[in-house]
Amino acid sequence: MFWGVLLAVLVSLLVQYTIKVVFLLRATSKSPGWIAFLPPAALTSVILPGHPRLNWNRAIGWKMKHDMYTRYNSTVLVVPNLLAPRTTVFVGDAEAIRRINTDHRHFAKTAGVNNFVLNAWGANILTTDGAPWRRHRKVIAPSFTEANNEVVWRETVRSTRLWFEQVDAGVDDQGKSIVKNVEEDMATMTLMVISKAAFGYELDWPAKKGESAEMNFPEAARIVLDHLLAVHVLPSWTYLLPIKKLRRIKAGKEFFEAQVRKLIDDRRADLGSGRHDLLASLLEANDQESGHASLSNDELLSDVFIFLFAGHETSSNTLAATLVLLALYPESQERLYQEAASVFGKDDSITTSWDSFNSLPFTYAVLQEGLRLAGPVGFTTKMAIQNTSLPALTRDGEKIQVHVPKGATIRENVSAVHYSPHLWGDPFKFDPDRFLKKNNSKDDPDGWLPFSSGLRGCIGRNFAIAESVCFLAMTLLRYKVEIPEHRKEEWKLKEGETERERRERILKPRWIVTLAPHDLDVTFVRR
Numbered sequence: 001m002f003w004g005v006l007l008a009v010l011v012s013l014l015v016q017y018t019i020k021v022v023f024l025l026r027a028t029s030k031s032p033g034w035i036a037f038l039p040p041a042a043l044t045s046v047i048l049p050g051h052p053r054l055n056w057n058r059a060i061g062w063k064m065k066h067d068m069y070t071r072y073n074s075t076v077l078v079v080p081n082l083l084a085p086r087t088t089v090f091v092g093d094a095e096a097i098r099r100i101n102t103d104h105r106h107f108a109k110t111a112g113v114n115n116f117v118l119n120a121w122g123a124n125i126l127t128t129d130g131a132p133w134r135r136h137r138k139v140i141a142p143s144f145t146e147a148n149n150e151v152v153w154r155e156t157v158r159s160t161r162l163w164f165e166q167v168d169a170g171v172d173d174q175g176k177s178i179v180k181n182v183e184e185d186m187a188t189m190t191l192m193v194i195s196k197a198a199f200g201y202e203l204d205w206p207a208k209k210g211e212s213a214e215m216n217f218p219e220a221a222r223i224v225l226d227h228l229l230a231v232h233v234l235p236s237w238t239y240l241l242p243i244k245k246l247r248r249i250k251a252g253k254e255f256f257e258a259q260v261r262k263l264i265d266d267r268r269a270d271l272g273s274g275r276h277d278l279l280a281s282l283l284e285a286n287d288q289e290s291g292h293a294s295l296s297n298d299e300l301l302s303d304v305f306i307f308l309f310a311g312h313e314t315s316s317n318t319l320a321a322t323l324v325l326l327a328l329y330p331e332s333q334e335r336l337y338q339e340a341a342s343v344f345g346k347d348d349s350i351t352t353s354w355d356s357f358n359s360l361p362f363t364y365a366v367l368q369e370g371l372r373l374a375g376p377v378g379f380t381t382k383m384a385i386q387n388t389s390l391p392a393l394t395r396d397g398e399k400i401q402v403h404v405p406k407g408a409t410i411r412e413n414v415s416a417v418h419y420s421p422h423l424w425g426d427p428f429k430f431d432p433d434r435f436l437k438k439n440n441s442k443d444d445p446d447g448w449l450p451f452s453s454g455l456r457g458c459i460g461r462n463f464a465i466a467e468s469v470c471f472l473a474m475t476l477l478r479y480k481v482e483i484p485e486h487r488k489e490e491w492k493l494k495e496g497e498t499e500r501e502r503r504e505r506i507l508k509p510r511w512i513v514t515l516a517p518h519d520l521d522v523t524f525v526r527r
């Protein structure tokens with residue numbers, strides 16, 4: 001009896017699965033794309049090496065860029081997944097992404113592995129949608145003001161000068177200083193900026209790791225960010241294990257949450273004091289709302305975590321990659337130096353005014369090109385909530401429409417758009433001048449999506465731009481950036497290698513879950 005029931009259940013499940021697969025393949029048979037075995041969001045995409053038909057992951061998207069859209073003759077590709085029968089739509093088209101980000105009747109945010117981690121302290125502006133998102137944005141948007149940009153600029157000047165002291169301490173008799181794994185230094189510098197501009201914490205350059213066991217806010221923040229998955233996925237009993245690192249992670253998580261809650265209470269008690277940091281502005285805006293329109297302390301905590309996550313990690317990765325690009329392309333580096341010198345003079349002084357940004361168009365263009373070529377965000381995810389279609393282009397530029405079925409997961413492939421030959425001419429060339437031609441408009445150049453687009457675009461965009469442009473101008477005014485001697489052989493263009501292949505080899509992702517580069521050493525030569 002038991003085996004008969006079990007067999008009947010298995011046969012029923014097999015029939016249901018077969019019907020789903022048949023309908024899935026029939027619904028997508030005329031669409032450009034391929035058939036895959038595993039869905040992109042499967043756990044195996046983190047564990048196993050990537051292959052488009054078997055196990056698509058972020059590293060595949062970064063490596064292939066726009067190539068797969070050229071191969072399948074469409075900038076929108078429909079990929080049915082057999083193991084868990086559903087459809088994934090890969091979008092490497094700027095117009096289609098703009099449509100997805102503005103058409104809220106047909107597309108919405110989707111819950112996934114990323115949201116599970118980013119919702120560690122609850123729903124927030126990055127992970128909510130619909131009415132909850134509008135409530136978060138209504139409170140948060142007024143906080144990102146010109147006054148806050150001034151704070152960002154001033155704190156970037158202060159933090160960068162403290163970093164200069166670290167660089168100068170390593171100068172040899174030839175005036176050179178090697179910064180190994182420059183991304184770590186950029187992570188410290190950007191943490192200092194956001195701590196002051198967002199939360200009012202003015203930090204000194206921290207002691208080297210291991211020099212102090214005392215827990216403090218920057219140390220707790222780094223623990224939370226460096227061990228994000230462990231912090232929010234490991235069950236509480238694992239922290240009872242006699243493992244020192246696990247105890248440190250637990251202490252960092254608890255200290256971070258306690259400090260942010262205390263900071264919220266202190267700032268609320270201090271409202272009206274004239275502070276211009278992000279949290280003070282946020283609380284003032286929140287107190288002006290009433291009832292369901294305001295954010296609770298738990299929601300504020302989650303939003304503060306997102307500010308830290310989005311405003312620290314991505315900026316540090318971007319600056320590290322851009323410094324390497326400037327070392328690879330010294331002619332652009334010299335132009336950036338000449339521009340900074342014409343604005344600030346050559347005496348290593350720099351104004352603390354955000355107004356200086358408008359006098360640094362080439363510096364901004366270098367940042368834009370760095371974000372295009374090596375931006376830390378490779379894709380974003382949405383879901384089709386209705387049957388619809390998206391505009392696409394064939395490899396010859398012909399306009400077509402691609403059907404998108406209800407329930408499909410949408411992967412907005414930012415890397416593919418940033419390398420699209422339809423938009424950028426020679427997309428693999430490092431050419432900041434392309435942005436000087438496009439920056440005449442108040443809007444972002446078509447297809448430049450490091451901060452996404454539409455109302456769901458990054459709310460901290462100007463924060464990141466002010467910080468990055470100020471840092472690049474200051475650094476290139478003081479130093480020449482060079483490839484380290486011990487990296488010259490490794491980073492040189494090899495026989496038969498294209499410029500694209502060299503750059504991707506140097507700026508390879510840390511691992512398949514992130515597009516952040518790693519192991520980037522840079523030599524700074526005092527001017």
